[in-house]
Amino acid sequence: MNLYFNIAWRYLAGRKTRTFLTTLAIVFGVMVIFGLNGIIPPMLDAFRRSMMTAASAVDITVSQESGGMLPASTLATVQSQEGVAAAAGLFRRNVILPTEAKGAASLKSAPALTVTIQGVDPVSFQEVRNLQVGEGRFIEPGDQQTAVISSNLAKAKGLKLGDLLTMPSAAGKTAYTVVGILADRPLPSEEVYMPLADAQAMFDRAGKITTVEARCTGGYDRKTVQDNLAARLESGVVLEEPEYGAEIFAAVSLGEVIMNAFGVIALIMGGFIIFNTFRTVVAERRRDIGMLRALGASRRYIINMVLVEGLIQGVMGTAVGMLMGYLMALLLVKMINPALQSFVRFEIGNPTFSLATIALTIGLGLGVTLVSGLAPAVAASRITPLEALRPVMTSIRRVTFSKGVLAGIILMGLAVLTFLAGDFKASLLGAFIFLVSLVLVSPALVAPLANVFGRLMSLAFAREGQIAEGNLSRQPHQAATTAATVMIGMCILLAMAGMSTSLTDGMSTYISKSMGADFMALPQSLVLGGGNMGAGSELLARIRAIDGIAAATSIRQVATQANGTAMQMIGIDPEMYPKLANLSFSDGDEKTAFAELAAGRNVMVTGLFATQNNIKRGDTLKVKTLHGEETYYVIGVATDYLNVKLATGFISQENLKNDFDSEMDLMLMANLKPGADRAAVEAQIRALIDEYPAFTLFSSSEWRSSQLGMIQAAMGLLYVLMIGLAAPSLLALMNTLAINVIERTREIGMLRAVGALRKQISRMVLSESLLLAAIGTAFGILSGIWLGYALVQAMDVTGFKMTYFFPYAGILITLAVGLIFGAVAAFFPARRAARMEIVDALRYE
């Protein structure tokens, strides 16, 4: 081991540039995987905190499955259960404390706080929970408009005992006197305890409770008590809290998968680079290896020697990559947070790295290095001792029809077949198969393609281009691996460019369709189910009453389940809504759909929900409601802008009231009468909205442009990421060229000796680089168009109605990036080649 390490280390140290370039490839892949995995947990955590009430330590929690109100009998049922010592009814809801600033400015101000309102009967509640108060006292019977707050909230809002806490309520806003601050708890939370009646009034729900909490009698098994109780509960009432935001988790975990896929692609490209380097290393050291074999080194010994060299680079690359990944995560969090704050009103914490993430990263980093080094190592072990005795001329290989090429051709046929199958999943799979088939076929295509591009090249560099073409053709495998790396980079770049064009177009269509009203009163969080405080129906009535308003409507929301999966129901007014906005239909009749919504238990679902649950127009949904399961008929697949990524159904507000007991307006829209004084009307609405701090008034054009700006910013970030992902192609090119120049030192010396100018040597390297880049880019464009099309198709099916645009601009950009990469990659190798002294080069071993 000692000797392996010694030899490996000195070889690596002796070729510092090459070692650096190869290791950089690993650094890059590890950085992407490690960094992204560091951000995802705090991101999920932030969602969780923002969406769900802080879980408390009680034996039994009973709530309505749909997240709504409990039937009146539930508390009595729990209290009478054998094994239950005490039970209390609670009114628990999340509410977002508004920020101080108003209007559009609030989009950029400090993050809003999500607090959990806990309306309790102090006596029965303390029998169940026994909360410890740090300062002041807990709520007492007979208290009115008093509040006990968590220490975290007190710190965040700078509240002391006796201060007034003003919160949005159904009536506008209400102030509560802080009478107690809870003792610090291990899990920080933002909670407000208040008398049950106050909480019910706050949400305009007199006499209702959302939750029953209970404590078991000592000696009873909690599980048994739960099971017995569950059997006695009314239908729709469950023993655990509903997962608020389950529909959002689906979107986040999809993002996680995509990000990890990027990381793995980056590592695979790193693997290609390592593979190429090691193959060259082995070729270069044939004589050394032959000598070692002659001296009695076994095959295994040679394999280990090469692998140890890989391992050293793997360890260094992984270590540096993890450090860079950490820094990248910090930077990304800093960049993402402002956007998230204004969009969904929460902040991501610092990156955290679980043991699993660390293990995964180290495993992948070292694993890819070792796997990539294995084939060259085995090839090295096959070198015979005879090679030490007689230097062999590097033979020129013409690849025609190897097994790999044949497999590639078969795969290519398969890819076309899957594409013709028409299904989006098959088409996506087909794009990946096509990529793999190109990698396999490329060794056979290098020579003919180099020939074609070489003709173009010879227009510019008549003499050097030909030598460059020959250089590529004589090592088709090496050239193919490099071209494959370039191809993957360019393919991703083009696919994403194509998709982002379609995505931006789709989003702006949604915005103009569903958010087209003149004025909009939007809640704190654009995720409607994210704990927003709504308004009672009088606000809408008062807006309608304003002179100069032609029409106004509202949107309501509840969380529920349909056919066993979590979803949200949006309640719209079938008569008014179409006058102010519209949905984007992928199935169903736009003209009759709204009238149908009013005609019975009919629902329109988003494409995401339809795809996930395999629902079509004409199917039925079993929806959990307050009074058990009800059957809704699916009359269309459609979406608005806000719910495009969510599992959502649209029903009439009438049905929402009857089946879910919800009449709270979460979002309001209004249109001007023709010829009305816009400024005057806006002032009147603004005066009304000011009484409801949970809402912010926007004029639509201003809001639309801010949203479009945000989408463009997000796309910009995506482009930066894509160029980052294409970067390994640049590395691969540089690496191959640098190695080629080193390998051909003697040839270059000979060329100089017979009269090649330094400039010509430099051009020769540049031509080679451009040829490689051109081949890789050509393949990349071909597969990128396919992948982009498949992605748009896939997005369309999962709910984003998108039009496919052929990416003309994307192709030009990709071509430009590819050729620029080619030119940049050639710079240092070309300079090195041109600067060689003839005599030294000729003597080079």
Next chain:
Amino acid sequence: MNIIQTQKLTKIYGTGDAAITALKDINLTVESGSFVAVMGPSGCGKSTLLHLIGGLDRPTSGTVLLDGQDIYALNDDRLTELRRQRIGFIFQFFNLLPVLNVRENAALPLVLDGINRSKASEQALQWLERVGLADRLTHRPDQLSGGQQQRVAIARALASEPALILADEPTGNLDSRASDEIAALLRQVCDEWKQSILMVTHDPRIAAYADRIIFLKDGLVVDDARLNGGSGAAQTALVREKVEAL
């Protein structure tokens, strides 16, 4: 006693019409402790003979006995082990590992054999002192002259105290002065340290240092001459005569 005995050793390259017989039914012996040179025109099979005796290649038929042991009855791993422990190689192009220094290069076969590094290094030092490189221990190969590099290679070949040293044109890449020094060193290796040496060369002056010269032509042994220990110049003249006779 014979250190090497070949039995009907035959090597044919290629098949069918393209087949070339490099060696044909060679039976020869090398006595323990002797210095034998193999000479002959290009393509006569002298390198092939050396490769087959050293276990670097496999014969088409026939075999080689090293100390009475049939080396081609061994599998690849056992043959590798045998090379490591019983045979020392000296190459025309020295073949030192560029990344190791003089002392480490000389110790390489011992380290490959699993001998502890400090002991291997100690043993390598002894041989480096004997070949006159005690003052170059930490130099890298590229800091040495050709003659010095070949001395390191000789020290490396001797370090594991093998039964036989095989030298393939050891002076082929050296100037005449360095060539004489290396040939004299090989003579010393044989006389003082009692090693058996089989050397392929095409230089009569170098071959004259040997005890015995085997002449090959077209894959056959055509002459086998013992030198009688006369003066250097006289011996060289004798060898030249024989070469020209071929």
